Amino acid sequence: MTDPITEAVAAGDLDRLVRLVDGLCSAREWDQVVRLRDHCRAALERGLQLWPAAEFAEYRLALEAPASYAGPLVVEGAGRFALGPLWEVAASTHRWADLAGHVPPGPARAMAAHERVMRGEDLTGDGSFDHGVLDLPAVLQPWEPAYRVAVFRADTADFPAPGEPRFARVTAPAGAEPVDDEESAEALADLAAVWVQQSNGSCRVAAVAGTAEEAIGALAPGEVPAAEVDGAEAMAWMAWAAASGGAYGRRRGTPAGRFAAWWAVTALSGLEWPPDPGEAAAVVTNLRWLVWEPPGFVEGWRLHLAAEHPGEGLAWAVAAEDHLREAEAGDEAGPPRAGPAQS
Secondary structure, eight states: OOOHHHHHHHHTOHHHHHHHHHHHHHTTOHHHHHHHHHHHHHHGGGTOOOHHHHHHHHHHHHHHSOHHHHGGGOSTTTTTTSSSOHHHHHHHHSOHHHHGGGSOSSHHHHHHHHHHHHTTOOOTTOOSSOGGGTOOOSSOOTTSOOOOOOEEOSSOEEOOOOOOOOOEEEEEOSOOEEOOOHHHHHHHHHTTHHHHHHSSOEEEEEEEESOHHHHHHTTSOEEEEEEEEOHHHHHHHHHHHHHOOTTTSOOOOHHHHHHHHHHHHHHHHTOOSSOOHHHHHHHHHHSEEEEEOOTTOOSSEEEEEEEEETTTTEEEEEEEEEOOOGGGTTSTTSOOTTSOSOO
């Protein structure tokens, strides 16, 4: 009898290998998916570039296979060319109690645990992962939002953005006195670092002595659409942007987005890291937050946010954007107006 895996690998037939992965996953023949992955990896030594089939097999194992197959794939760097890091993929469909006994030690283990935290699990007393990797509470705080988590499928994924607020026209005056606040500027810029470093993105940050509207005016003076939002909604926007890979970058994952949001709040407030959750709650609640939009913005990945510290007369604004290349911008799969489904 012929072996379809051996034949497809010998022929270097990527299309057939992908179809085999689909069929084996549908039949839940996980050992055969592992064997296909291993054969494709071994073929690299013979000069056959079959790594896409191996990556696809690992992605499907992390997503759909029992935890005993998915857990060992939760290692640093796994899923480099997948729709998301494999620790995020595996943790999206497996409870921590099921995964924990199969995941190797290391930073990826902690990230998978925090992904389960993002999905509502309380791992406060779990000593099986390194809590120092992120230095964040291993349970969502009452003042945090219900973060928008990724939805992975066999060949697509959704990364929903927070809901768009109801905008009104506000005046963003120019001329406010700039403030030298390097730490806050770096923290806000880091929210969109992947868009800038790995994709087509841009990011500008302003810090001023004044109001949130004046901080926006330092970036886009004039009349702009804006909406006041609460601290939880601001956290949701910051976490979504920092988790995203934008148009072409590598996705960092929702726990990394949560970390970046906490880091930004800490920088804006001058708190020490890691912040006390109660102190962080006070900062998030007391700051005045605006989501805004620059004139002429059409669609794409974006983070337009302003924060004001009323008691200190300080305000900050960030304008970060990313877009598909012009040749692809008309595709039906492009990002919708309120933020892309895939990033």
